[in-house]
Amino acid sequence: MIVAGIDAGGTSWKLIAAKSPGDILARTTIPTTTPTETISAAAGWIRKLRSEGCPIEALGLASFGPIDRNPKSKTYGLIGATPKPGWTGANPHQMLEDAAGLPCILDTDVNGALLAETMWGAGKDLSSVAYITVGAGIGGAATVAGNLVGAPEHAEFGHIKPARTDDDRQVFAGSCPYHGDCIEGLASATAINARWGLSPEQLPDDHEAWPIVADALAQLSVSIFYLIAPQRIILGGGVMKRAGLIDKIQARFVERTNGYRVRPEADHADAYIVAPGLGGDAGVLGGLYLALNAARTGQT
Structure with missing residues (x-):
């Protein structure tokens, strides 16, 4: 079976047509602009592949949010209050399904990444895993005994508030429009740009930003560790591509847990x-x- 997998991010949409992770037939990336422009481009790519003989049968949409992922909800598929201009109140699930003419399975981008990692990646064979994505925003998801935390809704780990020094708080109030200096407001790409005037890619390795970002993400990891005690924590997203950042987070995690463990893995x-x-x-x-699992369980 050939399906389209879609990572609908706040900066770009990544799409693949594939039978499995090892059998990807085509891929593309589309900038995230307005809902109409972005979804029209995504649906156009899918229709073009089908017209060329690639028999895509279903879509799996892993979307940025907050988004209503509950199929029984009256607002299923609607994006809630988001800093992304023009997307609050949009329904990318319904719009994409209509534009492409194919059944579409929806979940959050971070839930999707977590589920893929537990099937094929760093969380394989583990029943309790947390996944944090650090990009334009910060999202989080976790499984406990194989079940998604918060289902049928979804968690928002990025909006936890970390401890800060008074001096640092006076320097930067945080970029989150809702909570100021939550983890997202301090360690996301948006926060980095707001505080230092440069994108994460533009900052040198020895910039003062990285210890601050690492400490915020380490505090988030400690909170997850003590709240749900997962067997592993996975950190992904564009900001985490910075060489050495994960090492700094690991070191601060050790310092902040200070020998108090709830799982031997830590x-x-x-x-x-x-x-x-x-x-x-x-x-x-x-x-x-999402698409392959829906086909396997008869949801499409």
Whole structure:
């Protein structure tokens, strides 16, 4: 069976047509602009592939949010209050399904990445895993005993508030329009740009930003560790591509837990807090997982 997996991010949409992670037939990336423009481009790519003989049968949409992922809800598929201009109140699920003329399975981008990682990546064979994505925003998801935390809704780990020094708080109030200096407001690409006037890619490795970002993400990891005690924490997203950042997070995690463990796995932070096994494809393979799993269970 050939399906389309879609990672609908706040900066870009990544799409693949595939039978499995090892059998990807085509891929493309589309800038995230307005809902109409972005979804029209995505649906156009899918229709073009089908017209050329690629028999895509279903779509898996792993979308940025907040988004209503509950199929029984009256607002299923609607994006809630988001800093992304023009997207609040949009329904990318329904719009894409209508434009492409194919059944579409929806979940959050981070849920999708987590599910893909537990099937094929760094969370394989584990029943309790947390996934954090650090990009334009910060999202989080977790499974406990194989079940998604928060289902049928979804969690928002990025809006937890970390501890800060008074001096640092006076320097930067945080960029989150809702909570100021939550994790997202301090460690996302948006926050980095707001505080230092440069994108993460433009900052040198020795810039003062990285210890601050690492500490915020380490505090988030500690909170997840103590709240749900997952067997592993996976950190993905564009900001996490920075060489050495995960090492800094691991070191701060060790310092902040200070020897108080709730799982023996955390005795080895370098194996407990890890990068996605699927690399930069974790999100789009999340979309693939959604579509393939729906077909397997008869949801499409």
